[in-house]
Amino acid sequence: MVTRTALAAIAVAALTLPVGLIAPATASHGGGDDVRTKGRCSGSAHWKLKAKPDNGRIEIEGEIDSNRxxxxxxxxxxxxxxxxxxxxxxxxxxxxxxxxxxxxxxxxGKDQFTFRATHGGQVCRGTISY
Structure with a gap:
C-alpha cells in the first residue's frame, strides 16, 4: 500500500524533474577563472559567450556559429x-x-554583459555575469 507521504514525494519529484531538464543556455566555469555560457538563436545558429580576467579588466568573447x-x-x-x-x-x-x-x-560588484547579433530575421542573444 502506498502512503500519502510516498505519493507526495512522487508528485514533487515528477513536477520538479522537467524544470531541471529544460535550460535554454548553460553556464560553466572553464579551466581557471573564466565563465562560459552558450545557447541557441531564434533560427539554426548558436551563440557562445566567455568572460575572463585580463590585467584588471574583463575580456569578453562572443561567438556566433551559423554553419554558413x-x-x-x-x-x-x-x-x-x-x-x-x-x-x-x-x-x-x-x-x-x-x-x-x-x-x-x-x-x-557583478558585471553583466549582453551580446546580441542579428542576420535577416534571426536573432542571437546571450547574457553572462562576471
Missing part, C-alpha cells in the same frame, strides 16, 4: 545595460562563424 560562410551579422555588446560596442562581422571558414573580443572595465 559569408553571412553578414550585426552585433552589439552591452555592459550593465549600457551599449559598449557594436559592429558588423562576416561569417567565415567551414564553421561559418565569427568572434568578437573586447576588454571591458571591471566595475565594482
Amino acid at each position: 560562410s559569408g553571412q553578414v551579422w550585426h552585433w552589439k555588446l552591452k555592459h550593465n545595460g549600457s551599449s559598449s560596442a557594436k559592429g558588423s562581422k562576416r561569417t567565415a571558414g567551414r564553421s561559418g562563424s565569427f568572434e568578437v573580443r573586447r576588454r571591458m572595465a571591471n566595475l565594482s
